[in-house]
Structures are given as C-alpha cells and as structure tokens.
Amino acid sequence: MIRHFIAGALAASVAFAAPAFAQQQKLRIGFITTMSGPQGVIGGYMRDSVELALDHLGRKVGGMDVEVIYGDDQTKPDVGVQVAEEMLKKHNVDFVAGIIWSNVMMAVAPVVNGAGKIMVGTNAGASPLAGNQCNELYFSTSWNNDQTPEAMGKFLQDSGVNDIYVMAPNYQAGKDMVAGLKRYYKGRIVEEVYTKLGQQDYQAEITQLRAKNPKAVFAFYPGGMGIQFLRQYEQAGLHGKLPLYTVYTVDEISIPAVKDAAVGIKEARFWSPDLKNPANEKYVNDYKKKYGKLPVFYGAQSYDGIMLIDSAVKATKGNVKDTKALVQAMRKANYPSIRGPFQFNNNHHPIQNFYLLDTVKLPSGDIEMRIQKTIFEKHKDSYHQDCKMKW
Amino acid sequence: MSWILVFEQLLNGVQLGVTLFLMAAGLTLVLGIMNLVNLAHGSLYMVGAYLTLAATQWTGNYFAGVALGLLGALVIGMLVEVITLRALYERDHLDQVLATFGLILFFNELVAILWGRASLYAQLPGWLRGHVELFAGSTYPVYRLSVIFVGLIVAVVLWYVVTRTRLGMLIRAGATNRTMVAALGVNIRLLYTVVFGFGAALAGLAGVMAGPIYSVQPGMGELILIQVFVVIVIGGIGSVRGALVGALIVGVVDTLGRAFLKPALSTMISPTAGEAAGPALASMLIYLLMAVVLALRPAGLFPARG
Numbered sequence: 001m002i003r004h005f006i007a008g009a010l011a012a013s014v015a016f017a018a019p020a021f022a023q024q025q026k027l028r029i030g031f032i033t034t035m036s037g038p039q040g041v042i043g044g045y046m047r048d049s050v051e052l053a054l055d056h057l058g059r060k061v062g063g064m065d066v067e068v069i070y071g072d073d074q075t076k077p078d079v080g081v082q083v084a085e086e087m088l089k090k091h092n093v094d095f096v097a098g099i100i101w102s103n104v105m106m107a108v109a110p111v112v113n114g115a116g117k118i119m120v121g122t123n124a125g126a127s128p129l130a131g132n133q134c135n136e137l138y139f140s141t142s143w144n145n146d147q148t149p150e151a152m153g154k155f156l157q158d159s160g161v162n163d164i165y166v167m168a169p170n171y172q173a174g175k176d177m178v179a180g181l182k183r184y185y186k187g188r189i190v191e192e193v194y195t196k197l198g199q200q201d202y203q204a205e206i207t208q209l210r211a212k213n214p215k216a217v218f219a220f221y222p223g224g225m226g227i228q229f230l231r232q233y234e235q236a237g238l239h240g241k242l243p244l245y246t247v248y249t250v251d252e253i254s255i256p257a258v259k260d261a262a263v264g265i266k267e268a269r270f271w272s273p274d275l276k277n278p279a280n281e282k283y284v285n286d287y288k289k290k291y292g293k294l295p296v297f298y299g300a301q302s303y304d305g306i307m308l309i310d311s312a313v314k315a316t317k318g319n320v321k322d323t324k325a326l327v328q329a330m331r332k333a334n335y336p337s338i339r340g341p342f343q344f345n346n347n348h349h350p351i352q353n354f355y356l357l358d359t360v361k362l363p364s365g366d367i368e369m370r371i372q373k374t375i376f377e378k379h380k381d382s383y384h385q386d387c388k389m390k391w
Numbered sequence: 392m393s394w395i396l397v398f399e400q401l402l403n404g405v406q407l408g409v410t411l412f413l414m415a416a417g418l419t420l421v422l423g424i425m426n427l428v429n430l431a432h433g434s435l436y437m438v439g440a441y442l443t444l445a446a447t448q449w450t451g452n453y454f455a456g457v458a459l460g461l462l463g464a465l466v467i468g469m470l471v472e473v474i475t476l477r478a479l480y481e482r483d484h485l486d487q488v489l490a491t492f493g494l495i496l497f498f499n500e501l502v503a504i505l506w507g508r509a510s511l512y513a514q515l516p517g518w519l520r521g522h523v524e525l526f527a528g529s530t531y532p533v534y535r536l537s538v539i540f541v542g543l544i545v546a547v548v549l550w551y552v553v554t555r556t557r558l559g560m561l562i563r564a565g566a567t568n569r570t571m572v573a574a575l576g577v578n579i580r581l582l583y584t585v586v587f588g589f590g591a592a593l594a595g596l597a598g599v600m601a602g603p604i605y606s607v608q609p610g611m612g613e614l615i616l617i618q619v620f621v622v623i624v625i626g627g628i629g630s631v632r633g634a635l636v637g638a639l640i641v642g643v644v645d646t647l648g649r650a651f652l653k654p655a656l657s658t659m660i661s662p663t664a665g666e667a668a669g670p671a672l673a674s675m676l677i678y679l680l681m682a683v684v685l686a687l688r689p690a691g692l693f694p695a696r697g
Contacts, residue, residue: 037499038610041508170670192666195649196674200605200614203403203535204646211396224606227510232604235532237522257510257606 027064027313027320029306030087030096032080032108035072038224041253042100042298043072046122048291049299050097052283053306055290061306062313064320069093075100077107084108088115094320095120097305100298102126102145102173113137118326122305123298127176131383134347137323139330141304141337143270144349144381145173148247149180151268151354151375152218156245158375162187164245165214167205169225170194177220177247183382190214202229206236214242222248227257234261250359252296255367263367267357271297271339272371275355279307279336294368300338311335331391347387351378395529400650401643402525406535408642409542413597414615415622415634416549417590423629424565425480425583428487431471431494432594432619433612439464439595440602440611441502444511453516460599461592468591472584480583499609508609513602538600545596546635553631562586566629618645621677625684627691636692641677648676 031050033043050068060066069091071083080099087093088111096112097120099105105124112119118137121129125145129138156164166181166189168174174194182189190212193205209217217238221229226249233239244265252273255262273284273294283303287295295303308330315329316322333344342350354376357369418432442463447456475494479487519537522530553559561582564572573579598612605611618641626637653669684692 038508038608040503041510041608044508170674193653194670196670198614200601201407203406203532204400204649207396207399207403208650211393224510224608224611227606228604235520235522235534235604237530237532253509257512259512 027061027066027318028091028093028095029061029066029068029309030071030084030091030093030098031068031302032071032073032083032087032096032098032104033302034075034100035070036074039075039100040072042223042296045253045296045299046098046100046302049283049287049295049303050306052287052290053303053310056282056286057306057310061310062316062318062320064313064318071098073099073101073104073108075104077101077104080104080108081111084111088112088117093117095309097309098122098302099124105129109135109138116323118323118330120305120309122302127381127383130347130349130381131386132388134384134387134389136327136389139308139344139348140350141308142301142350143352144383145176146180146183146383147354147376147379147381148268148270149177149220150184150382151356151379152245152247152266153181153184155266155268155356155375156181156216156218157185157187160187161216161243161245163190163215164188165190165209165212165217166192166219167202167209167217167229168194168220169197169199171197173222174220180382181218199225200228202232203236206232206238210236210238210242216243216245219244219246219249221246223254226250227254230254230258230261230265234258240264250369252294252369255359255369259367260361262359263361265359266372267359267369268354268375269297269357269369270350270352270354271300272355272357272369274368274370275339277338277340280338280340283338304338307335307337308333345380345384346389346391347381347384348389349381349384351380353377354379395526399525399529399531400646402531402539403535403650404643404646405639406539406542406642407646408639409539409546410597410601411615411619411622411642412542412635412638413545413593413600414619415626415638416545416631417587417593418619419623419626419629419631419634420562420566420586421590422623424562424569424586425476426569427476427480428484428491429476430488430491430616431498432590433614433616434495434498435464435468435471435591435594435612436598436601436615437498437502437609437612438467439592439598440513440607441506441511441598442595443599443602444513444607445506447514453514457599461595464595464598465588465592468595469584469588471591472587476587477580477583495613498612503609510606510608513607515603519603534603538604541596541600545593549631558585618677621681623691625681625691627694630691630693633691633693640680644680645673645677648673652676 033046034040035043069087073080095118099121100123102124106126109119113135121140123142125143130144166178168177246267250262250265250267311334312326312329316325331344339352342352345351353374356372356375358372360370361367421427421429439460443456443460446459447453450456479490519534522532525531622637622641626633652673653665656669657665
C-alpha cells in the first residue's frame with residue numbers, strides 16, 4: 001500500500017519536475033508541547049505517542065520520510081509563539097501539531113495559519129477556535145473545552161443527582177467547565193466555589209463543603225491540583241461517602257500518584273484506554289509494550305494527530321504545498337482514529353461520543369479507568385454555529 | 392455558620408501556619424544572620440519530600456524514611472552552603488537571587504532526571520491515614536493533627552535552642568551584629584554552615600509533612616515559597632518568634648478568608664458581590680495584610696534588633 005503511494009508520488013514528481021523535487025525532501029512536522037516544569041510530564045506522554053505513531057507508520061508519514069521537530073512552550077503563550085516561528089522559518093515545517101494549553105493555542109494558531117500552514121491541535125480546546133475564530137487551516141483531534149463537562153452535566157441530570165457542590169480553580173477554563181456543566185445539568189447547585197489557580201491546600205474548602213451537606217460533588221482540578229484535591233478529599237474521610245464526579249482530574253497520570261483515593265471517582269471523557277476499536281487496541285497495547293505504562297488521553301489525541309496528517313499527505317500523494325487539497329483530505333477524517341470512525345464538524349472539531357468512566361481497582365491490584373456507559377453519541381460542540389466555515 | 396465550623400477552620404489555619412513556620416524559620420535565620428536571600432529554600436523542601444519517599448521505599452519503614460530524609464536534607468543543605476553560597480555572602484542581593492534561582496533550576500531538573508516529572512505517591516502508615524471525631528459530626532484528619540503537633544514541638548525546641556543555648560546566643564548575636572561576633576573570635580563560617588544546614592533540615596521536614604497532602608513533583612517548592620516570604624516579611628526578618636507569629640497569622644488569615652469571605656460579602660453586600668469579589672479577595676488577603684504590616688511597621692512585627 002505505502003509502496004504504491006511512493007510510486008505515485010514519484011510519478012507525480014517526474015510530471016511536475018522542479019517544485020515536485022522539493023516534495024521528495026523530508027516532510028517536516030513541528031510538534032509543540034510542554035516538556036519542562038511540573039507539566040512536562042504531559043508533554044512526555046504526548047511525545048511518546050507521536051513516536052509510537054511514527055513506529056506504526058514505519059517512520060514515514062504519508063509515505064514520505066519525516067522529521068518531527070519537538071518544541072517546548074514552557075506553558076507560556078509567548079514562548080509557544082517563539083517556538084512556532086522558529087519551526088516555520090528555520091525548519092520550514094509543513095505542519096504544526098500539539099499544544100496542551102488553550103491560551104498557548106490562542107497565541108500560536110494565528111501565527112501558524114498566518115504563515116499558510118496547517119495547525120493540528122491535539123489537546124487545547126479553546127472555544128473561540130471552535131466558534132467565530134475557526135479557520136480552514138486549523139484542525140482539532142481532541143475536543144472543545146466545554147464538551148466534557150457537558151457530558152458530565154448530562155449524566156448527572158439523567159441520573160437525577162441533586163444538590164451538588166461545584167469546585168473549580170478561579171480562571172477561564174474553570175468557569176468554562178462550570179458553564180459546560182450547567183448547560184445540561186438543571187438540578188440544584190448547593191454552592192459554586194472557585195479556588196485560587198495552583199492552590200495546594202483544599203482543607204478549608206473541604207471543611208466548608210462538608211458543612212453544607214451536599215449529595216454529590218463536581219470538581220475540575222487538572223494536573224497537580226487534582227492530585228492534591230483527591231488526597232485531601234480522602235484524608236478528610238469523604239472518599240466513598242460523598243460521590244465525586246470530575247472532569248480532567250482523574251487520569252492515567254494522576255492515578256499512580258493517588259492510588260486508592262481515585263477508586264470509584266467518575267469522569268467523563270471521549271476516550272479511555274479500554275475503548276473497543278482496532279486502532280485504539282493497537283495503540284494501547286503497543287504503548288504499554290513500548291513504555292511499560294498506560295497511555296493517557298493527551299497522548300491518544302497526539303497519536304491521532306499524526307495519523308490524521310498521514311492520511312492527508314497520503315491522499316495528496318505527498319504534494320504538501322497544496323494546502324487546499326490537504327484541508328480537503330483532512331476533512332474526510334479518513335484514518336483509523338483511536339476514538340473509532342468519526343466525522344469533522346464544519347469547524348474542524350470532531351463529532352464524537354462521550355463516555356462515563358469509572359475508576360476501578362482490578363483483581364490484580366492495578367487501578368484503571370473503565371467505560372461504564374455512553375453519555376453522548378455524536379456530540380457536537382456548542383460553538384460550531386458561530387463558525388462561518390461551510391464545506 | 393456554627394462555632395464548630397469556625398473552630399475547624401481555625402485548626403486548618405493553624406495547620407497551614409505550622410507548615411509555613413517550618414519553612415520560614417530556616418529562611419528567616421539565613422536572611423537575618425547571613426544576609427543571604429535564598430530563593431532555593433523551596434528546593435530543600437522538595438529534596439526533603441523526595442528523599443523521604445525514596446528512603447521509605449528503600450527501608451520499608453516510614454519513620455526510618457523520615458529520619459533519613461531529614462538527614463539527607465541537612466547534608467545537602469550544608470553541601471550547598473559550602474559549595475555555592477559561601478562565595479555569595481559578600482556579593483549584593485541581586486547576585487544572590489541570580490545564583491539561588493540557578494539552584495532552583497538545578498534541583499528541579501535533577502529531581503526530574505532521578506525520579507521523573509510525574510507526581511509521586513506518598514504512602515502513610517495506616518494509623519495516620521484515618522480521621523478522628525473532634526465534636527459530634529465534626530471529623531478531622533489524624534495526619535493534619537499530627538502535623539500541628541510536630542510543628543508546635545519544633546517551635547518549642549527552636550525557642551529553647553535560640554534563647555537558652557550557647558548556639559542560640561551566637562545565632563542571635565549573629566543576627567544583630569555579625570562583624571562583632573566574628574571579631575570576638577567565633578568561627579562564623581562554621582556557624583553559617585550549621586545554621587544553613589538546620590534551616591535546610593527544617594525545610595526538609597516541612598517537605599516531608601507536605602508530601603502526603605500535596606503533590607510531590609519537581610517545582611513543588613516554588614508553590615509555597617512566596618507565602619513563606621510573606622511570612623518572614625510580616626514576622627520580621629531574622630526573628631524566629633516573628634516567623635512563628637507571622638506564619639500562624641498568615642495561615643489563619645488565608646484559611647478564614649478562603650472559607651468565610653465569600654459568604655460574609657454575600658450577606659453584607661450582595662450575593663453577586665460575594666460571588667465576584669470573594670475568591671479574588673481571598674487569594675489577595677495575605678498580600679494585603681503584608682502591605683498593611685509594612686506600612687505600619689516596616690521592619691515587621693518582631694524585628695531582630697540591629
């Protein structure tokens with residue numbers, strides 16, 4: 001199969017002589033993530049997944065030799081822009097992919113798109129990029145920020161849970177998560193508490209929470225904040241007594257750090273290592289084999305991003321200068337995605353399922369996440385109608 | 392709002408204060424006696440947490456792990472003093488900030504290389520994991536109670552050492568007039584190394600106790616360091632008593648602010664005002680407090696005379 005494509009690409013290059021010669025050079029992909037600092041652990045998972053994708057593709061993307069240039073944004077938008085500009089000008093990359101943080105993406109995407117190159121977001125889900133700032137050259141293999149809490153809100157609404165206590169860090173994403181929750185959850189909210197971003201100690205808030213006597217808790221605490229919150233929730237004696245529903249809090253990165261304190265906590269997500277489809281089983285099994293641990297959704301999305309690029313380069317027979325054709329090809333989402341077959345919405349964000357995940361202790365003693373049920377089927381984000389793009 | 396709730400929040404505040412005190416005690420002595428701005432104090436906190444985890448795993452015993460972790464923090468603190476900081480005492484504060492900031496980067500990367508960037512799991516012995524009933528319907532984590540207990544013991548021991556022993560006398564003298572202490576024939580170099588080492592061990596102890604509550608990961612020290620600087624500015628630089636009082640004030644004010652500011656604003660002004668201003672004001676509260684203290688008593692509440 002790949003050989004045919006190479007043959008095709010060769011034929012094309014003979015036909016179009018000079019410009020095509022350049023296309024026989026390497027395909028270059030710039031991959032921006034966070035490699036340093038406390039959040040560097042996420043970047044490690046993403047990079048490992050990109051490398052696994054390259055392994056699976058025989059170290060060729062769309063049949064072309066490939067070079068992936070990794071860049072570290074240090075979680076800072078200005079650094080992200082610097083890195084992207086270096087990739088575009090110095091390395092002449094054909095695609096830029098990656099990026100964990102919405103604020104970094106909001107700064108980097110216009111730079112990449114402005115240079116006429118395609119940006120493939122593999123985590124950040126900033127709402128403007130799904131809505132009125134959507135762009136032909138911007139694709140996402142993850143989600144819009146609001147979708148995950150929307151799924152949790154739907155689940156809580158459907159299961160008739162009432163009197164919930166809401167906690168999130170006091171910054172844009174925290175407020176977005178609560179807004180997403182409330183778009184589908186119409187029951188009573190006992191209290192909405194916003195804590196300082198990066199706060200370490202939640203004992204004061206947990207004491208207040210217990211005094212209010214809610215029926216359930218909804219929390220959004222990504223990264224280290226989540227680890228601290230889950231530990232302190234357990235130490236306060238609430239774990240197992242007061243149901244905790246979270247988004248972006250319990251994942252394959254935080255579970256090894258909190259162990260039993262994560263058991264029984266419910267998450268909403270578009271993906272899980274146990275999602276049943278051939279592409280995902282291959283990804284998860286080989287990831288475990290190669291790196292000796294479970295992958296996390298950040299990695300799955302990054303693996304997916306490389307596969308998406310591969311499908312587009314293949315479809316255009318290596319003519320990566322033809323961005324129009326690349327965009328047309330990417331819109332088809334014609335590749336084995338880790339989420340199973342899916343379609344892109346008009347705003348280049350996936351229309352996809354969302355699941356309820358439970359954190360379970362297996363007989364082996366390992367703690368893993370398991371899909372319990374499908375909350376949303378083919379869920380569209382709430383911003384696509386603001387996106388003027390039609391195709 | 393019941394009195395039990397207020398009491399529980401006060402306890403939370405004292406517990407936070409005690410952790411801050413352990414960090415602040417070492418930092419204030421180093422700043423007061425050696426006139427050294429040590430941004431890397433948070434790194435020693437991190438080193439204490441990591442070494443304890445590693446030693447606990449290695450020995451299989453929590454207390455052996457803690458003992459080794461503290462010893463390790465002490466030794467590493469002394470090594471840092473001898474190898475890098477000695478050259479900095481005569482330089483101005485900006486050079487010290489630059490060099491100790493470099494140490495932060497060094498330690499964070501070293502820890503990331505040795506243990507990885509992912510947060511580690513800190514195991515507690517079973518009896519420390521539960522919670523006790525203080526009053527009917529009000530439970531409190533045993534571990535947090537023991538943190539308060541350990542912190543207060545350390546405070547008493549420090550008070551004894553600083554006010555009742557010869558070493559303490561030298562420390563106080565050094566904070567007041569170090570040239571005179573050196574002129575009297577005291578080996579000020581050795582004194583510096585010892586003080587720095589014990590400051591490091593105290594920071595390490597704070598790190599040990601923070602391990603099971605917070606996230607043990609590279610860069611954990613910087614998250615607490617800013618609050619610690621607030622504590623020593625409020626308490627007065629160079630004063631252990633100031634560090635204790637400052638830490639307790641900061642701990643209690645921060646905790647009560649987070650717990651009660653929003654409901655208080657909501658009832659006093661309007662629910663929307665509480666909603667909007669409460670969380671923002673609560674996270675600023677200790678800095679506002681610091682500004683007020685600086686305006687009224689620029690040298691802090693308990694300035695070391697000098």
